[in-house]
Amino acid sequence: MSVHISTKEIKTKRTNYGYVGRRIGHDKPASRYQEAVYDLQPTTNFHYPPTWAEGKELYDVRNTSIVMEDWYSFTDPRQFYYSAYVMARAKQQESMDNNFKMAEKHKMLLSMPDELKASIKKILTPLRHVEYGANMNNQDICDRGYGSIITSLASLHGFDRIGISQYISKIILLIDENESVGLEQGRIDWLDASMWQPLRHAMEDIFVLDDWFEIMVAQNIVMDGLIYPLIFDQYIQEVSSKGGNTLTLLTQFMSDWYVETIRWTNQLIKVVAKESDANNELLSSWVIKWTERLNKAVLPIAQEAFTDGGKDKLEEAKCELLARLAKQGLKI
Amino acid sequence: MAKKLNMRKRYELLTRGLGWEPTYQPKEKVFPQESYEGIKIVDWDKWEDPFRLTAEAYWKYQAEKDKKLYAIIDSFAQNNGHLNLTNASYINALKIFIQGVSPLEYGAHRGFANLARQFSGEGAQIACQMQSIDELRHVQTQIHTLSHYNKHFTGLHDPFHMHDRVWYLSVPKSYFDDARSAGPFEFMTSISFAFEYILTNLLFVPFMSGAAHNGDMATVTFGFSAQSDESRHMTLGLEIIKFIVEQHEDNLEIVQGWIDKHFWRAYRVLGLVSAMQDYMLPDSPMSWKEAWDIYFVDNCGALFKDLGRYGLRMPKFHEQATEESEHLSHQIYTVLYQFSHAAAFQTEVPSKEKMDWLSEKYPNTFDKYYRPRWEMYAQMEKEGKRYFNAGLPQVCQTCQVPMCFTDISKGNPMELSYRVSEFNGDKFHTCSDGCKSIFDHEPEKYAHAWIPPHQIFQGNCGGAEMPDVLKYYHFNEDDSGEYKGSADDNSWKAAHHNSNDDNDIKESA
Numbered sequence A: 001m002s003v004h005i006s007t008k009e010i011k012t013k014r015t016n017y018g019y020v021g022r023r024i025g026h027d028k029p030a031s032r033y034q035e036a037v038y039d040l041q042p043t044t045n046f047h048y049p050p051t052w053a054e055g056k057e058l059y060d061v062r063n064t065s066i067v068m069e070d071w072y073s074f075t076d077p078r079q080f081y082y083s084a085y086v087m088a089r090a091k092q093q094e095s096m097d098n099n100f101k102m103a104e105k106h107k108m109l110l111s112m113p114d115e116l117k118a119s120i121k122k123i124l125t126p127l128r129h130v131e132y133g134a135n136m137n138n139q140d141i142c143d144r145g146y147g148s149i150i151t152s153l154a155s156l157h158g159f160d161r162i163g164i165s166q167y168i169s170k171i172i173l174l175i176d177e178n179e180s181v182g183l184e185q186g187r188i189d190w191l192d193a194s195m196w197q198p199l200r201h202a203m204e205d206i207f208v209l210d211d212w213f214e215i216m217v218a219q220n221i222v223m224d225g226l227i228y229p230l231i232f233d234q235y236i237q238e239v240s241s242k243g244g245n246t247l248t249l250l251t252q253f254m255s256d257w258y259v260e261t262i263r264w265t266n267q268l269i270k271v272v273a274k275e276s277d278a279n280n281e282l283l284s285s286w287v288i289k290w291t292e293r294l295n296k297a298v299l300p301i302a303q304e305a306f307t308d309g310g311k312d313k314l315e316e317a318k319c320e321l322l323a324r325l326a327k328q329g330l331k332i
Numbered sequence B: 001m002a003k004k005l006n007m008r009k010r011y012e013l014l015t016r017g018l019g020w021e022p023t024y025q026p027k028e029k030v031f032p033q034e035s036y037e038g039i040k041i042v043d044w045d046k047w048e049d050p051f052r053l054t055a056e057a058y059w060k061y062q063a064e065k066d067k068k069l070y071a072i073i074d075s076f077a078q079n080n081g082h083l084n085l086t087n088a089s090y091i092n093a094l095k096i097f098i099q100g101v102s103p104l105e106y107g108a109h110r111g112f113a114n115l116a117r118q119f120s121g122e123g124a125q126i127a128c129q130m131q132s133i134d135e136l137r138h139v140q141t142q143i144h145t146l147s148h149y150n151k152h153f154t155g156l157h158d159p160f161h162m163h164d165r166v167w168y169l170s171v172p173k174s175y176f177d178d179a180r181s182a183g184p185f186e187f188m189t190s191i192s193f194a195f196e197y198i199l200t201n202l203l204f205v206p207f208m209s210g211a212a213h214n215g216d217m218a219t220v221t222f223g224f225s226a227q228s229d230e231s232r233h234m235t236l237g238l239e240i241i242k243f244i245v246e247q248h249e250d251n252l253e254i255v256q257g258w259i260d261k262h263f264w265r266a267y268r269v270l271g272l273v274s275a276m277q278d279y280m281l282p283d284s285p286m287s288w289k290e291a292w293d294i295y296f297v298d299n300c301g302a303l304f305k306d307l308g309r310y311g312l313r314m315p316k317f318h319e320q321a322t323e324e325s326e327h328l329s330h331q332i333y334t335v336l337y338q339f340s341h342a343a344a345f346q347t348e349v350p351s352k353e354k355m356d357w358l359s360e361k362y363p364n365t366f367d368k369y370y371r372p373r374w375e376m377y378a379q380m381e382k383e384g385k386r387y388f389n390a391g392l393p394q395v396c397q398t399c400q401v402p403m404c405f406t407d408i409s410k411g412n413p414m415e416l417s418y419r420v421s422e423f424n425g426d427k428f429h430t431c432s433d434g435c436k437s438i439f440d441h442e443p444e445k446y447a448h449a450w451i452p453p454h455q456i457f458q459g460n461c462g463g464a465e466m467p468d469v470l471k472y473y474h475f476n477e478d479d480s481g482e483y484k485g486s487a488d489d490n491s492w493k494a495a496h497h498n499s500n501d502d503n504d505i506k507e508s509a
Helices: A018-024 A032-036 A083-106 A114-124 A127-144 A148-175 A181-192 A194-207 A213-244 A246-251 A252-275 A277-305 A310-327 B005-015 B055-078 B086-119 B124-153 B159-163 B167-181 B182-211 B216-248 B250-279 B288-310 B317-325 B328-342 B352-361 B366-383 B433-441 B444-448 B452-457 B466-472 B487-497
Strands: A007-010 B412-416 B420-425 B426-430 B505-508
Touching: A007 A310, A018 A032, A018 B159, A032 A083, A032 A148, A032 B124, A032 B452, A083 A148, A083 A246, A083 A252, A083 B055, A083 B124, A114 A148, A114 A181, A114 A213, A114 A277, A114 B167, A114 B182, A114 B452, A127 A148, A127 A181, A127 A194, A127 A213, A127 B124, A127 B182, A127 B216, A148 A181, A148 A252, A148 B005, A148 B055, A148 B086, A148 B124, A181 A194, A194 A213, A194 A277, A194 B366, A213 A252, A213 A310, A246 A252, A246 B420, A252 A277, A277 A310, A277 B216, B005 B124, B005 B182, B005 B444, B055 B124, B055 B216, B086 B124, B086 B159, B086 B182, B086 B466, B086 B487, B159 B167, B159 B352, B167 B182, B182 B216, B182 B250, B182 B288, B182 B352, B182 B466, B216 B250, B216 B288, B250 B317, B250 B328, B250 B352, B250 B433, B328 B466, B352 B366, B412 B420, B420 B433, B426 B433, B426 B444
Parallel strands: none
Antiparallel strands: A007 B505, B420 B426
């Protein structure tokens, strides 16, 4: 049996906002995502030129060499607008919080063999700084990028990196029983240890790239595309097999997050490459350039992370990445 | 036994020490915007985080807030909450809000992302980043809150398109472009301090209390929900000012200059709010003058007393703003009344009750200067000659408000105030000493402004005739003009007077 509640039905004047209607049809109801991300960014009639970018407008398509007829032709398959985003993350956070509480309560990390603890600290701690740099790059994309879809996505994606750096910090503090020595050593390693220098060098070179879309490719697609499968998948599996299976729980966020990230980066590459041969060539050349550079930069980390076969594991991650990008249409 | 960490220490370990001084690239190249304004930061580590919020805590709190907010927005729409408003004319306040304010929230989102990238100190960096995504929250929740209204009323349908083009919206837009086109420290002084700290109550309180007093549950819920974000932003605004001034003695003069400039710029934007507050709300909780006395004269007076020990003083021309407070809303609403045939809201002569309320709130000015004017307009309307100004207004080169202010501080409340500056052989008109002083300080910047009436004359706004321009603005026919007899007025009356035999409403089971 169904219950009918009598309500007043009121004829509406229109179905959706004009800026959404022009994209999806004026008689089609809009989703919250569509209302929240389409065409919010100013496009014309700017009053004053920016003092920090000579010859440019406040929002300028010329900040990248990628050319799109419409910067809103890419949409996020996750459909993240602010609320959808924080609600998704709050849910993950709740389960991560439980994982950390359990690990702490049962001292699950402390029972790991010492050399395993040392390895985890050596590999994971400097990644806090990688995440921090990755955040800077995403804030840059939000700042100089074009179109409210892509820039809001970068904003949220950057915020995730702050979260990830904090999760890594929490792991290290758990192992060190809240002493800060491990975090401090990680910073020293990041700044001075030879195994991290090629990556830090590459990161700083990415900071100064003029083209924000190249930053997008170098950071969110290539660097993450090598590090995440290598570390948060393969390395964590290895750690797990050596008595550190708690780490699987404590890095759950990172592995889920990367699977999620692939969804939108794939879509982004697909849409942008399909737009024109010129875009495709540019994207492909960036992918080739940064894969070569970052593969070398990550190699010392891979060799340190795995007792043997680090190089092959990195090679595997690289091939997977390239194959995946080729599948989106890149000529690589 | 693991060492116990207090919250502060734990927060510090999780968030600090993540950034580093680059060595493979020069620092000036990695952070190219940090020094060119002349601000000297000696030690970013002296930055005290005003709120210690980890990413996890942020996700959790914000999700809880949003869950509640969206539950109310949904129920408001489902129950046609708009029918419980005091009157549909209230919607005009919402039109000004979504056309004029929401796009600024978006601009703030991008602007704070710029700071989050360009500041090399991680405490300030993270604080700016949080504000950046908060601002994204605000623009998006405002869109979602007002989405239901857009289905039923005029003028709300294309706010972002309008913001880039419409004449009166160039007032808020040019203010924000002004801050955005400056360097990161000036942007921060402008938006976080002059706007968010000094003046935000004068924006937020009128809109949100206005919503509460006029039965707009949805907007008032948004207001409450945004309040905790806003208080974080205000704290940030105060922190940054103290921090900059404490970092180096050379910073004081620069920052004071920015406070002077952006106080006046932001104050002029709020002129639109004053008109909304005093004239557009069917039920006004508080007059502009009352709000100004509390939030500016009292609160900011106390604030600057406190800031005196940093060497900061009240913004220049604040006395004039206070002197104007008994005139501002009347002068601006008159312009809106005269030009509402070219606006995406409607205006009307204030009702008798409204005029009595204005007399009570403005005992020194309303009956003497403004009531006679409204009575004249009422008479004209009665004779079928509702007054619209057929020309295009001359606007101030700095604030872009039509020249409607009078020389109150010079004791001539009936004399139009204008100032003239010369630059590169051209004459530029401004509305006040405040705006002239801003123009004269950076004439090359303000000479460059996109001035709507000039652009219309040059044919850059869709064409030479008014209908072309309105089309360029994406206005619909029923968006503009006189409120009485407007589409909003008619459908409101239809829905409220005779709901049984009304066409628009039918019972459904």
